[in-house]
Amino acid sequence: MAKILFIGDVVGKPGRQALAQVLPMWKKTYQPDAVIVNVENLAHGKGVTLSTLAEVDALGVDCMTGGNHIFKKPQFVEECFAKYPKLIRPANFGGANPGFGYYRFAKNGQQYLVINLNGQVFMENQFAGVLENPFLAIDKLLEREAQKNDIILVDLHAEATSEKIAFGWHVDGRVAGVFGTHTHVPTADARILPQGTAYVTDVGMTGSLNSVIGVKTENVLKKFLEQDRFVNELEEAGPLQVNGVLVQTGYGKPSIQKLYQEVE
Numbered sequence: 698m699a700k701i702l703f704i705g706d707v708v709g710k711p712g713r714q715a716l717a718q719v720l721p722m723w724k725k726t727y728q729p730d731a732v733i734v735n736v737e738n739l740a741h742g743k744g745v746t747l748s749t750l751a752e753v754d755a756l757g758v759d760c761m762t763g764g765n766h767i768f769k770k771p772q773f774v775e776e777c778f779a780k781y782p783k784l785i786r787p788a789n790f791g792g793a794n795p796g797f798g799y800y801r802f803a804k805n806g807q808q809y810l811v812i813n814l815n816g817q818v819f820m821e822n823q824f825a826g827v828l829e830n831p832f833l834a835i836d837k838l839l840e841r842e843a844q845k846n847d848i849i850l851v852d853l854h855a856e857a858t859s860e861k862i863a864f865g866w867h868v869d870g871r872v873a874g875v876f877g878t879h880t881h882v883p884t885a886d887a888r889i890l891p892q893g894t895a896y897v898t899d900v901g902m903t904g905s906l907n908s909v910i911g912v913k914t915e916n917v918l919k920k921f922l923e924q925d926r927f928v929n930e931l932e933e934a935g936p937l938q939v940n941g942v943l944v945q946t947g948y949g950k951p952s953i954q955k956l957y958q959e960v961e
Contacts (some may be wrong), residue, residue, distance in 0.1 A: 713752050721910060742931050762786075789829040811851075815828055818857035832867055861899070875895070879897065881902035904938065905958060914932060
């Protein structure tokens with residue numbers, strides 16, 4: 698039996714601060730065998746840098762997944778993927794892109810395969826490149842990369858709940874877990890699908906609690922009320938939140954547990 702801790706989108710400095718406070722506590726309490734964190738919003742809400750990745754890596758994270766914003770700091774992209782092989786981006790990004798869409802690692806004799814994919818629905822204006830079909834992409838990846846006794850985990854970074862749910866059914870019984878990310882709002886549907894795959898539509902975000910998905914509330918309200926230009930300024934004051942899931946898989950009955958913690 699293996700325990701996997703997955704933590705949802707870490708948003709900017711508030712998210713990194715919250716993660717640094719909560720992850721050591723969760724590791725002590727739940728003793729996960731592997732820890733995966735979504736980092737596409739790590740550096741001030743969009744993209745990654747060497748210094749921000751170093752903060753997460755220092756916490757003992759086994760894999761860092763991405764999404765549509767992972768390339769938003771283009772001046773740092775090449776060196777980030779070169780230094781951190783455990784950093785991955787969606788495998789269905791079409792064309793020539795830095796990094797890889799999956800990462801394999803071993804711990805305590807167990808092989809793990811983590812796959813990152815991006816949804817297509819409502820994502821037309823959220824990624825500059827081509828987004829290939831994630832359903833077809835996962836079929837190809839599993840055929841090519843899956844090995845006997847792998848624990849296979851998928852971060853599906855997507856907007857539409859219907860696309861995520863359909864994807865969960867598509868891979869049920871073929872992967873150990875599907876963790877939805879991107880919307881920053883946790884869903885209440887964490888469950889084990891009939892063929893044994895742990896599934897949740899969205900894990901939720903790690904960052905400012907009193908915000909609109911990490912952004913200052915007044916900025917978002919101004920956009921909606923006054924049709925003004927949106928200013929993507931993160932909320933850095935006030936309480937913080939960490940959202941995650943803990944999956945137990947392998948021998949015996951699988952389980953998935955929603956985790957949530959607020960900190961100052």
